[in-house]
Amino acid sequence: MPENVKTVDTLPAIxxxxxxxxxxxxxxxxxxxALGEGVDCMDVVVxxxxxGELHANGEWADFDVDDWHQLTAQNRGGTLTFTVxxxxxxxxxxxxxxxxxxxxxxxxxxxxxxxxxxPGYEVGGxxxxxxxxxxxxxxxxxxxxxxxxxxxxxxxxxNHNNPSLFTLQIRGEGGGTLVQxxxxxxxxxxKTDSTKAAGSYAYWHPEGRYCAYxxxxxxxxFFVGSGQRIEVYHQxxxxxxxxxxxxxxxxxxxxxxxxxxxxxxxxxxxxxxxxSSSKPCRVPAEFEQVKCSLCAISFDAATGTxxxxxxxxxxxxxxxxxxxxxxxxxxxxxxxxTVSSRSNFPIAQNDADLWLMDLKTGEHRELSEVNSRQxxxxxxxxxxSRWFVFSSKREDGMYTKLYIAHIDGNGKVxxxxxxxxxxxxxxxxxxxxxxxxxxxxxxKVVFDAHEAYRQVFRDERVGVKVKSEx
Numbered sequence: 157m158p159e160n161v162k163t164v165d166t167l168p169a170i171x172x173x174x175x176x177x178x179x180x181x182x183x184x185x186x187x188x189x190a191l192g193e194g195v196d197c198m199d200v201v202v203x204x205x206x207x208g209e210l211h212a213n214g215e216w217a218d219f220d221v222d223d224w225h226q227l228t229a230q231n232r233g234g235t236l237t238f239t240v241x242x243x244x245x246x247x248x249x250x251x252x253x254x255x256x257x258x259x260x261x262x263x264x265x266x267x268x269x270x271x272x273x274x275p276g277y278e279v280g281g282x283x284x285x286x287x288x289x290x291x292x293x294x295x296x297x298x299x300x301x302x303x304x305x306x307x308x309x310x311x312x313x314x315n316h317n318n319p320s321l322f323t324l325q326i327r328g329e330g331g332g333t334l335v336q337x338x339x340x341x342x343x344x345x346x347k348t349d350s351t352k353a354a355g356s357y358a359y360w361h362p363e364g365r366y367c368a369y370x371x372x373x374x375x376x377x378f379f380v381g382s383g384q385r386i387e388v389y390h391q392x393x394x395x396x397x398x399x400x401x402x403x404x405x406x407x408x409x410x411x412x413x414x415x416x417x418x419x420x421x422x423x424x425x426x427x428x429x430x431x432s433s434s435k436p437c438r439v440p441a442e443f444e445q446v447k448c449s450l451c452a453i454s455f456d457a458a459t460g461t462x463x464x465x466x467x468x469x470x471x472x473x474x475x476x477x478x479x480x481x482x483x484x485x486x487x488x489x490x491x492x493x494t495v496s497s498r499s500n501f502p503i504a505q506n507d508a509d510l511w512l513m514d515l516k517t518g519e520h521r522e523l524s525e526v527n528s529r530q531x532x533x534x535x536x537x538x539x540x541s542r543w544f545v546f547s548s549k550r551e552d553g554m555y556t557k558l559y560i561a562h563i564d565g566n567g568k569v570x571x572x573x574x575x576x577x578x579x580x581x582x583x584x585x586x587x588x589x590x591x592x593x594x595x596x597x598x599x600k601v602v603f604d605a606h607e608a609y610r611q612v613f614r615d616e617r618v619g620v621k622v623k624s625e626x
Contacts, residue, residue: 157199157213158199158241158243158248158250159248160247160248161241161248161249161250162247162248162249162250163249163250164249164250164251164252165252166251166252167251167252167254168190168240168242168251168252168254169190169191169192170188170189170190170191170217170240171188171189171190171191171580171581172186172188172573172574172576172580173574174186174188174256174573174574175254175256176254176255176256176571177256177257177570177571177572177573178256178257178258178259178561178562178570178571178573179228179256179257179258179259179562179573180228180258180259180261180262180263180543180562181225181228181229181232181258181259181262181263182225182228182229182262182263182291183228183263183290183291183560183576184221184224184289184290184291184292184293184576185218185219185220185221185224185576186217186219186256186573186576187216187217187218187219187576187577187578187579187580188216188217188580189215189216189217189579189580189581190216190242194244194245195242195243195244196243196244196245197213197214197215197242197243198212198213198214198215198216198217198240198241198242198243199211199212199213199240199241199242199243199248200212200213200217200238200239200240200241201238201239202219202227202236202237202238202239203236203237203239204227204230204231204234204235204236204237205231205234205235205236205237206230206231206233206234207230207231208226208227208230208231209227210223210224210227216579216580216581217240218578218579221292221293225291228258231258232258232259232260233258233259233260234257234258235255235256235257235258236255236256236258237253237254237255238253238254238255238256239251239253240253240254257570259542259562259570261540261542261543261562261564262540262542263290263538263540263542263543263560264539264540264598265290265317265538265539265596265597265598266289266290266291266319266597266598266599266600267287267288267289267290267291267596267597267600268287268288268290268545268558268575268594268595268596268597269285269286269287269288269298269311269312269314269594269595269597269601270285270286270287270288270311270558270591270592270593270594270595271283271284271285271286271309271310271311271312271591271592271593272284272285272286272589272590272591273589273590273592274588274589274590275554275555275590282300282301282302282589283300283301283308283309284297284298284299284300284301284589285297285298285299285300285309285311285312285324286298287597287600287601288575289600290560290575293576293577293578296600297605298312298601298603298605299312299324299603299605299608300605303605303606303608303609304326304608304609304612306328307326307327307328307329307330307331307612308326308327308328309324309325309326309327310324310325310327310356310357310593311324311592311593311595312324312593312595312601313358313359313360313367313593313595314360314595314597314601315360315361315362315364315367316360316362316486316539317486317538317539317595317596317597317598318364318597318598319597319598319599319600319601319602320336320337320338320339321335321336321337321338321360321364322335322336322601323335323336323358323360323367325354325355325356325358326612327354330612330613330615331354331612332344332345332354332611332612332617333345333346333354333355333369333398334608334611335367335398335400336603337364337400339602339604341604341607341608341611342400342618343611343612343616343617343618344398344403344617344618344619344620345617345618345619345620346369346371346396346398346405346620347371348405348620348621348622350405350407350622351371351394351396351405351407351622352371352373352392352394353371353372353373353392354371355367355369355370355371355396355398356369356370356371356372356374357369357370357372357418357419357420358420359420359421359422360422361397361422361426361455361457362422362424362425362426363426363457365399365400365401365457366397366398366399366400366406366422366455366457366460367397367398367400368395368396368397368398368420368421368422368429368431369395369396369397369398369420370393370394370395370396370417370418370419370420370431371393371394371395371396372390372392372393372394372416372418373390373391373392373393374388374389374390374501375388375389375390375391375439375440376388376389377389377440377443384506385504386504387440387443387499387504388499388501388504389439389440389443389446389499389500389501390416390418390439390500390501391439392416393416393417393418393500394407394411394412394416394417395408395411395417395418395420395429395431397420397429397455397460398620399460399623402460402623403618403619403620403621404460404620404621404622404623405620405621405622405623406460406461406462406623407622407623408453408462410453410462410463410464410465410466411431411433411453411462411466414436415433415434415435415436416433416434416435416436416500417431417432417433417451418431418432418433418434418448418480418500419431419432419480419481419482419500421482421483421484422455422484423484423488424484424485424486424487424488425488426455426457427454427455427456427457428452428453428454428455429452429453429454429455429462430450430451430452430469430482430484430491431451431452431453431482432448432449432450432451432478432479432480432481432482432500433448433449433451433466434446434447434448434449434472434478434500435447435473443498443499444498445498446478446498446499446500447472447473447476447477447478447498448472448478448479448480448499448500449468449469449470449471449472449473449479450468450469450470450472450479450482450491450493451466451467451468451469452466452467452469453465453466453467460623469491469513470520476497477495477496477497478495478496478497478498478499478500478502479493479494479495479511480493480494480496480499480500480501480502481493481494481502481533481534481535483535483536483537484515484537485537485541486537486539486540486541487540487541488515489514489515489516489541489565490512490513490514490515490541490563490567491512491513491515491520492510492511492512492513492523492535492537492544493510493511493513494508494509494510494511494532494533494535495508495509495510495511495522496508496509502531502533503531503533503534503547503556503592504531505531506529506530506531506549506553507531508531508532508533509522509523509527509532510522510523510526510527510532510535510546511523512567512569514567523569525561525569525570525571525572526546526548526559526561526569526571526572528548528549528550529550530548530549530550530551530553531548531549531553531556532546532547532548532550533546533547533548533556533592534546534547534556534592534593534594535547535594536594536595536596537596538596539596539598541563542562542563542564543560543561543562543563543596544560544561544563545558545559545560545594545596546558546559546561546572546594547559547590547591547592547593547594548572551584554590555587555588555589555590556590556591556592557574557575557584557590557591558574558575558591558594559572559573559574559575560572560573560575561573
């Protein structure tokens with residue numbers, strides 16, 4: 157225990173910055189390091205407002221997982237107070253205590269799935285889709301390039317946190333669209349003469365029969381001497397819906413109208429399809445003119461048909477903004493989306509921020525509680541719509557990391573916390589991967605990667621036809 161302690165009235169400098177965050181009961185321990193050099197030892201005492209106490213002493217604050225879970229359970233709806241002492245050059249200093257709120261709202265999902273990829277702007281580079289138990293530090297691979305060497309694949313998309321139904325897309329030679337339902341893999345060729353490309357960005361209809369995709373061509377252009385690295389653009393992009401029962405693609409003349417449609421998402425009740433739409437322009441030369449509007453069209457699951465009218469919820473050209481990556485909360489209350497000055501690929505835009513729309517009132521606002529000076533982009537909801545995860549480049553402008561935040565029934569959002577790691581400074585300091593497209597899953601994903609290997613190199617695909625061309 158520390159002796160001859162000097163007390164100061166300043167907060168400790170720690171990494172990650174967990175000071176004042178709100179967490180759920182049972183989350184992995186909020187381990188942290190001293191920020192900066194020269195600290196020889198840390199001593200941390202955590203006391204719950206409803207009882208219980210934890211103690212950690214060593215190179216960093218490393219809490220026992222079971223003891224941490226017990227403390228957060230005991231203090232659900234209360235607070236945890238952290239008292240931090242640091243030893244430097246033989247002198248102990250005790251800093252001003254800080255609190256962490258333990259929400260009364262549960263986060264009962266098993267964990268997160270996400271893709272990890274090196275931000276090197278080339279195909280390949282040890283891409284992997286992983287899952288993480290958010291209640292511990294266990295991370296396991298779902299599918300990596302070690303299984304499919306030289307292949308690029310986009311992200312695992314479950315149906316509303318359901319790990320037994322998901323889709324992903326393999327690009328390039330041997331590529332295809334995978335739909336796994338209750339452990340059975342079905343591989344589709346979703347490219348047709350009408351749609352030009354296979355499906356990529358995906359979102360499931362809540363009933364599980366339909367899955368919306370955007371079919372697009374992704375290109376990159378690089379800046380020289382501008383302070384910005386890259387602009388990502390699409391030469392064509394459209395939204396389609398795959399009927400997994402009939403193996404048909406459902407198209408809408410209102411969407412296939414020559415504009416670029418991207419990032420589809422069904423409403424919580426499945427009656428509306430949201431998406432982003434921009435007018436075509438000469439890219440990359442006119443990259444600053446890519447302004448996406450947030451649109452909505454009705455969808456009838458019984459007949460597999462779209463409505464006749466598109467509603468523009470937010471007009472990109474009129475507001476000189478671009479609205480992308482819409483994600484409805486599963487309780488039907490909120491729409492969360494990104495806002496940037498341009499582009500339909502917000503993760504490459506430094507000014508991309510998260511915004512929230514109240515579907516009851518139509519009011520919308522910037523989520524200043526979670527935004528930073530760098531890009532905030534891919535985001536998704538927990539099963540009970542009281543938590544959301546998003547990716548942010550706030551630390552260095554290069555690597556996206558995952559943050560979780562709480563939202564209450566009135567739309568009040570807490571300070572986000574970085575996804576906990578056992579030894580955070582070492583883990584995040586040495587990880588050369590960026591995280592993207594995180595999704596909550598209610599249980600652990602079971603996936604036969606070796607069967608995926610056999611299917612990819614067997615190159616046998618279920619063909620699809622366009623429903624409107626029957």
